[in-house]
Amino acid sequence: MSLFFRQSMTVMVKDLRSEFRSKEAINASLSFAIVILLMFSFAFDPSSDAIKEMSGGLLWIVFAFAGALILNRSFARELANDCLDALVSSPVSGAALFFGKSLANLVLLVGIEMLCFPVFGIFYGVEWWKQLDSLFLVVVLATWGLTVIGTMFSALTVNLRLRELMLPMLLYPMMIPALMAAMQLTTALISGQPLTGDAYTWLRLLIGFDIIFTALSLALVETVLVR
Amino acid sequence: MREKIMYALGAVGSALLIYNLYVILLQLPDEANQGAIYRIMFYHIPAFFTAGFCYITALVGSSMYLIKKDLYWDALAVSATEVGLAFAAINLITGSIWGRIIWGIWWAWDPRMTWALICWLVYFGYMMLRRAIDDPTERAKIASVLSIFAMVSVSITWKAIEWWRTQHPGPVLSFRTGGQKRVDSPIEHMIYQNWWALLMIAAVFLMIRMRQEQTQREIDSLRRQAHAL
Amino acid sequence: MPSSAALHVDQVYKFFGDYPALRDVSYSLEPGACLALLGRNGAGKTTLLRILSGLSKPSKGQVLVFGHDSREQATRAKIGVLGHGIAIYDELSAVENLKLFANLYGLSNPQQQAMKWLERTGLERVADSLVREFSRGMRQRLAVARAFIHEPSLLLLDEPFTALDDRAIAVLQSLLADAKKDGRTIVMSTHQLREALELATDVALINKGKLAFKGERTQEMVDDPAYIYRSYGDL
Numbered sequence: 001m002s003l004f005f006r007q008s009m010t011v012m013v014k015d016l017r018s019e020f021r022s023k024e025a026i027n028a029s030l031s032f033a034i035v036i037l038l039m040f041s042f043a044f045d046p047s048s049d050a051i052k053e054m055s056g057g058l059l060w061i062v063f064a065f066a067g068a069l070i071l072n073r074s075f076a077r078e079l080a081n082d083c084l085d086a087l088v089s090s091p092v093s094g095a096a097l098f099f100g101k102s103l104a105n106l107v108l109l110v111g112i113e114m115l116c117f118p119v120f121g122i123f124y125g126v127e128w129w130k131q132l133d134s135l136f137l138v139v140v141l142a143t144w145g146l147t148v149i150g151t152m153f154s155a156l157t158v159n160l161r162l163r164e165l166m167l168p169m170l171l172y173p174m175m176i177p178a179l180m181a182a183m184q185l186t187t188a189l190i191s192g193q194p195l196t197g198d199a200y201t202w203l204r205l206l207i208g209f210d211i212i213f214t215a216l217s218l219a220l221v222e223t224v225l226v227r
Numbered sequence: 228m229r230e231k232i233m234y235a236l237g238a239v240g241s242a243l244l245i246y247n248l249y250v251i252l253l254q255l256p257d258e259a260n261q262g263a264i265y266r267i268m269f270y271h272i273p274a275f276f277t278a279g280f281c282y283i284t285a286l287v288g289s290s291m292y293l294i295k296k297d298l299y300w301d302a303l304a305v306s307a308t309e310v311g312l313a314f315a316a317i318n319l320i321t322g323s324i325w326g327r328i329i330w331g332i333w334w335a336w337d338p339r340m341t342w343a344l345i346c347w348l349v350y351f352g353y354m355m356l357r358r359a360i361d362d363p364t365e366r367a368k369i370a371s372v373l374s375i376f377a378m379v380s381v382s383i384t385w386k387a388i389e390w391w392r393t394q395h396p397g398p399v400l401s402f403r404t405g406g407q408k409r410v411d412s413p414i415e416h417m418i419y420q421n422w423w424a425l426l427m428i429a430a431v432f433l434m435i436r437m438r439q440e441q442t443q444r445e446i447d448s449l450r451r452q453a454h455a456l
Numbered sequence: 457m458p459s460s461a462a463l464h465v466d467q468v469y470k471f472f473g474d475y476p477a478l479r480d481v482s483y484s485l486e487p488g489a490c491l492a493l494l495g496r497n498g499a500g501k502t503t504l505l506r507i508l509s510g511l512s513k514p515s516k517g518q519v520l521v522f523g524h525d526s527r528e529q530a531t532r533a534k535i536g537v538l539g540h541g542i543a544i545y546d547e548l549s550a551v552e553n554l555k556l557f558a559n560l561y562g563l564s565n566p567q568q569q570a571m572k573w574l575e576r577t578g579l580e581r582v583a584d585s586l587v588r589e590f591s592r593g594m595r596q597r598l599a600v601a602r603a604f605i606h607e608p609s610l611l612l613l614d615e616p617f618t619a620l621d622d623r624a625i626a627v628l629q630s631l632l633a634d635a636k637k638d639g640r641t642i643v644m645s646t647h648q649l650r651e652a653l654e655l656a657t658d659v660a661l662i663n664k665g666k667l668a669f670k671g672e673r674t675q676e677m678v679d680d681p682a683y684i685y686r687s688y689g690d691l
């Protein structure tokens with residue numbers, strides 16, 4: 001068990017170090033997120049009160065699109081120089097490799113998302129920080145769901161020509177339950193509404209979603225990586 | 228033997244379909260509230276359950292492939308998914324037409340319809356993924372994993388969407404309402420009868436598609452062997 | 457059950473779809489031996505090596521490395537692989553690359569081992585430079601260091617001398633000679649017959665997925681390497 005975590009940590013650190021050195025995916029993802037936020041300001045009247053009701057939906061669409069850029073690179077970065085072969089033939093289990101990469105992606109994605117909130121607040125004049133701790137919890141839980149499936153599909157599609165296209169296409173329909181929950185909860189928390197009974201249902205859905213897909217991915221990733 | 232079963236099923240299924248059509252159009256009376264259009268239900272409802280059977284068959288095929296690594300199971304999975312997609316499309320289209328006549332709108336974002344669309348997109352993604360992989364063994368393996376994810380995702384999405392209010396009519400078939408009679412007997416009876424017809428047609432399409440998949444595999448391997456020589 | 461064999465390949469088949477890349481390959485290699493794996497392009501050498509490395513699973517049959525399945529984690533820790541790609545990260549430095557693999561292979565003192573192998577491959581002066589800045593020859597030497605750093609008992613090399621510059625070839629040959637002296641087992645697929653046959657103790661030829669020849673290396677083979685292809689090349 002500790003071997004699993006040790007190996008995952010090694011992989012996570014490697015991915016984060018690589019990414020922070022080049023910053024390619026982070027820059028692309030963050031710029032993309034800001035551009036979409038900007039574009040939405042033309043789609044809706046940014047000053048209206050209706051924005052508060054749409055905030056959850058808007059933000060999570062931005063996070064999903066920007067996130068796909070990072071998730072895509074997750075296994076794709078191993079293709080250069082055939083590094084993936086070296087990793088798979090090493091004593092690292094497929095599950096540890098996957099888990100390490102998922103953790104790295106979680107850190108990157110949550111980082112970008114937390115940067116998007118202030119930008120959103122500035123563009124749309126929304127005070128989003130009122131229930132910050134609950135908001136952060138929701139962000140982490142929902143992003144974990146996105147990350148787990150996204151990293152898994154990154155492994156699934158790593159050898160495909162149309163990888164950049166396939167990953168979002170496969171990812172988004174499957175993410176809908178988690179995105180639904182995240183949107184509802186985020187809207188509620190940003191609007192300053194107290195969390196009602198309904199909210200706990202959504203929270204349970206998020207947690208269940210995360211547990212089920214994490215377990216499924218850990219079980220199947222080894223099969224996917226060994227040809 | 229296999230051919231004979233296929234032809235028999237095809238013949239009986241088609242015959243039943245035509246007979247049903249006759250009964251539906253000429254013998255069954257118009258429904259009190261909906262008028263003539265309710266007849267589309269005889270296709271809309273069975274198509275849904277047929278698609279469901281197909282997707283479950285695909286899940287079985289995918290799981291068995293991962294266990295046995297026999298490409299026969301992969302052929303079953305892809306054939307079942309394709310046939311399922313076709314019937315799911317029939318379900319969506321007939322539902323949309325019915326909605327246009329009864330509610331005046333082509334589409335409503337109610338949970339059941341939304342879920343049906345999501346389901347269709349998820350399995351369409353499966354077909355797209357298959358198209359992007361050339362090596363049959365790799366394709367079978369990757370697609371099988373995706374198929375398992377698809378079934379889990381579709382199930383979770385169903386549960387999640389159930390928590391929303393619905394505009395879609397509630398269940399009418401007796402086995403869904405716990406024995407309560409929501410519609411007249413002849414109508415419910417015809418729904419089941421047409422369901423049999425559609426299932427038989429689905430089975431025939433499945434067998435044809437599997438045969439085609441097998442032939443394609445043989446051609447591909449012969450082509451590859453020819454290149455190697 | 458010859459569990460003393462370093463390598464035991466038993467009736468292995470590998471199918472891609474219905475196409476047989478490997479057909480009924482059976483082979484046993486003693487520890488300490490050095491096998492030169494010959495064959496044309498597309499014959500199945502790389503496929504077999506990938507299965508031995510744990511990158512691939514046979515469709516039928518069994519592969520045992522030191523008596524255990526090649527996919528087991530403990531077994532993989534004993535195998536060193538030098539494939540077609542160099543398998544090092546451009547965005548990391550030389551020492552970071554080696555430390556990464558040292559950690560993945562469970563070595564207890566990654567920093568020390570990394571520096572030691574950088575010295576052995578003549579890269580100690582560029583330890584902290586990013587691999588992106590390296591010349592081709594330097595990358596190749598780093599790749600060799602990566603393959604050897606965990607002192608593997610079994611070395612799998614896929615056409616190692618192709619694409620290496622002179623200095624890298626010298627380093628590799630010296631490391632392989634040392635490995636042989638230490639009693640490690642080596643499997644090397646190659647087109648460079650002369651270099652490989654000089655090191656080899658055993659020879660095997662794969663043709664169209666089947667093992668066309670297996671036996672000890674003889675002086676005849678070293679003098680006239682193409683003789684094996686002529687005698688057993690076409691099935």
